[in-house]
Structures are given as C-alpha cells and as structure tokens.
Amino acid sequence: MEYAIQTINLSKTYGGGIKALSGVSLEVPRGSCFGLLGPNGAGKSTLVKVLLSIVRASGGTATLRGVDIRSAAARERVGYLPEGHRFPNYLTAEGVCRYFGQLGGLAGPELEREIDDKLEIVGLSEWRKVKVKKFSKGMAQRVGVAQALIGDPEVVFLDEPTDGVDPVARQGLREVIRKATARGSTVFINSHLLAEIEVLCDYVAILDKGVVRQQGTVAELLAAASGASLSVRFRTGSIPESLWTKLAERGAEREPAAAGPEGAGAPQWFHMEVADEAEISPIIDSLREAAVLVFAVEPRRMRLEDAFIELIGAGRGMHVARGGQI
C-alpha cells in the first residue's frame, strides 16, 4: 500500500520538557480520508505542525508524499487549514486564495481558474470581492477550506474544519471533503466532532498524551473497543422470574424504566451480550415459549464516540456502556 503520510517514532518535546508526542508511528494510505482523534492537549495539532515543519520534530522520521518532511519539497501540493486561522484582514476572499496559491507555486490562468473553482465549491463566489474581515466565522472557515484546496493538493490537512460552521454549511463542507477524496486527495482531519469523523473517514487514529492508542479503519477501532461480542436490546412484555433468572445468568441486564406505563404488563427493556447474531434467535424462541410478548429487538452498534471514550477514558476512570452512557 502506498502511503501519503508515514511517521516512525515521531516525537516532540517542547522547552521545559513538555512531551507533546512520544514515538508516534502512523500510516495514512494515499487517497484516504484519515481522522485523528484525541482529547484536548493530546498532541493532534502538534503532530500536524510537525508534519508540515511548522514545529520541528525532536526525534523520529516522517515522510509526506514519500518525501522527508524536513525538505520543503515535501510540502508541495499540500493544503492546510489550521485551527483558529487568521487571514490578513486586508485581503478579500479571492485575495486569500490568490496569495496562498502563489505561495504554493501556482500562477497565471491556472491560479485564476483554481480560485474560481474553489470559491464556487465552498459557495463563496458571490463574496469573492469582499474583505475577509467582514466575514462571519463560518464564512472565514469556508475561505480557509477553499485556500487549502487550491491546486487540488495531494494531501490536505484540515484542523477542526467545521469549527464555528452552522449545520447547513457543515453539511456542505463535508460534501467538499468527500469530493476532495473522490478526486484522489488524501484528507487528514483533526476534529473533536467524532460523529463527523465517523461519517467522513476511512481510517482513524486515537492520540492521547502524545501516544497513538489505536489506529485502523473505523470498523477495526469499534471492534477493538467493543471486543468480539454484540450487544442486543430487547423490548418485551413481563418476563417470568424463572426465565429472567436464566437470562440474567447469561448476562442480561434490565434497563431503568423510561417514563410511561408501569405495572406487571408494562413493556420493559433489557440488554445482553451475544457472541454473534445467530445467538439472537434462540433467545427470542425462549421468550416466545414463555409467552412473553416481544416488541422490539435491536442490535446496539457501538459508535465511534463510545469507542473513543472506551479507549481513552479507561485511564481517566471512565467507562462507556453500550449506547453511550458513561
């Protein structure tokens, strides 16, 4: 497999001995959308800055597009949207794209075409002549994405790309990111919004205290967090005590009753772990044999957010139950 980004034991220690990254080894396949997750202060932004030589690595090696990151050539055809960016307030939207496009080595009609194209993609064509200082946070963020995509870069780093963007525009930006990966760009996203990473990214890594805790596809990460078992919820009528004892022995747990009708015949929820989906039918059979009404059966898929808390929260005394309850 070809990698757009590869790091081997990358580390960064700031003055005062603060370790921001410790032996980070990552592989980001070309053309993929990669999400980097981690709590505040995990070292996510530092990692991106090290890859772009904004911050110098203290140890280890890394390549960008197959080129050593210490060389300026590694940053050719690379786009970047930093978190909390500040564009020169004397520039217009097209001025921002033109300036950073020129710094990226574009010029002439090709650059102008790119400016038209990228402003169109982020929906700012009509605002191109307006100075960015007049833009809302969301609009400035869209200009940031546009400048990062100028020249159809091979690798795009987006640090909190939807930060401060309203839900409609956020959906639009997701579309832009999807199109970028569809065109062959490798997109590397730092985000706190785990749901966003889950819908956008093929690969994810979890960084905590400068160390990669887990990396792989989203499915692999979920499996790592949940183990091999599957959680299933049942909504049933009243269960005879003898049957409940058997189910409880297999790990069934009743859920607290939600607001609604109570009493002996009231529907109730319980959940339990099964090895795989084939185990669900015998449970339903046993319920039906005891004349228990079965209203619903739903496998409870672990979400990325749950997996994140499961993997990160362990060291912080947190545990997530299936369904996202900590």
Next chain:
Amino acid sequence: MGALIAIIADTWRQSRQQVVFLIMLGLLALTALTTVALVHTVEVTTDDGAVVEKVVVYGIDDAGELLSEGWAGLYSTSILAEYVNEGESVDPFSEEGQELQQKLFDFAALEAQTEPKRRAVETLIWAVGFVVYVVSMMLFIAACAGYFPALLEAGAVDIVLAKPLERWKIFLGKYLGGMALFTAALLGTYALLFFGLGLRTGVWHPAIFMVMPLQVLSAGTLFALIALLGVIRGSTALAMIVGYGYYLIVDKIMQFLLFANFGGEGWQSLQKVLRAAIPNFVRVRDTALMAVINAPATDWQPVMVMFAWLLLSLGLGYWIFHRRDF
C-alpha cells in the same frame, strides 16, 4: 521566485492599509511640493553691472545669501571632518580650531561664488533632504514595527510555513517588502524634487539621488533591529518603542559619546574602538546628506559599521525565525 515576490507584494498591500504609511507618503509629497512651489529664480544686477540669475525662496528675504553661506558652511564642515577622520583631531573651541574653521569657510565661500545658482540649489536640497530624511525615518519605524509581529501571529504564520518555501524566503520576502516600499516612497519624493527644482530653477542636480543609498541603509538597519525584536517578542508596540528609543535617544547619546571632542588620550582611543563597533544613525545621515553638495570627504567608517549591524541583525533575526516552533 514567484513566492518571494508574492510575499513582497503582500507586504506592500499590508502597508497600504496602514495609516502611518499613508501619512508618511503624504508628508513626503507635501515637503517636496512645498519646496518646489516656494523656490524660483530672479535676475539681479551686480555692483559691476552684470545681470545674474539667483535662486530665491518666497517669504525669505536674502534667501540667496543664506543659501550661499549655508553651502560654504556645509562644504567647510565636510573638509574639517577630513582632518578629524585622518587623525588630526581638531578642538573646535581652541584658537587653532577656530582659525582653521574660518580658513576653510572663506575658501568654501569663494567656491560658492563660482556657480551661485547651483550651490544655492544644492543647499536647498540638503535642507529639504534633511527634513525628508527625518520624517521618513520617524514614520518608517512606526510603519515597519508591525510587519514581523503580524506575520508571526498564531494562525497566520502556520499557513505560510506550510507552503513549500524555505524559511529564509519568507523572512527575506517580508524584509524586502518593507524596504521596497520605503525605497519607492523615497524615490518618488526625490524624483519630485529633482524634476520640480530642475524646472523651477534650471539646475538639474542628479546628486539628489545619492542621498538614497545611505538612507536606505540606515532604514534597513533600523528595520533589521526592529525585525529581530519582532521575531523575538512578537510585539508591535515593543518593537516600536525600542525602535524610537534607540533612534531618538540612544543614538544621540552615542553620537555625543563617540564623536564629541573631549577627554584625555585614553578616552579618545576608546572612542575610536567604539566607533568601529557601534552604529550611529546621525553620522550616516550626515554622510548621506553631504553627498548632495559633492563634498570632497566621505566618512566611510560609520557606513561600514552600519552595514555590519544590518547583516548581524538580519542574520540573527533569521536564525531565530528559522529555529523557532510556531
């Protein structure tokens, strides 16, 4: 090369937004235009009946005489400086010093009579050049103090550093951008004076442009010091305060300590050593302005010291910029 030009052009755009830079342009233009408007020529009949053309200034009686005497004063001072530079220290308050000064002044006064109109224009240009020099330097400090702190602002510097550029190009581009602007402003002002005075008096004096190289050197050194401070501390206000403090106070004290004729032999030896180590803006300004009157002596030592400080400050500023994490 394209990226370097883009950074220079961006500094140009940045400056156009600065009120202080616009004030500088306005004041320089006003100075030049006022001078041109006030100067004209008149024909006068001498005692021996000859008709000669003299340069006069509206509102100043006997301007012709004043300009002629002014030229003699400047020229004789320049010759006197040659004595001092060659180690023949002359105490201006001693009888010997007074006598020498008078002799040199009389010689220069005779020289002034050979081409009275040209000498008058030269003196005028020296005086206006002095004003242009002081005004431009004073306002340039305020204008350039923000260039590097603005570049290095968090969120602004990241995108620039993420481009495929070596850091020296970014640093040099910003520096040259500021200097290009200053040089253009000076060139415009001196061109206005050159053509305006040429048309009004018939004296075309290209030596007016000879002030520029040393003035650009002075501004460049001051900007390099301010840039160094900007890179270290990232504060526009601090860079401005230190810039003004050095230019207006420290430099004047140094001028006195390094060049005033006082103290014993030991002190004077120390003065000589310090002159070779500490830059002096007043001295370089005087040397630059003397070029207008085609003075026979040019004191190169302060120029060389200033150039060394320019390289030192710029080199140190770049070294810090190159090594820093952002």
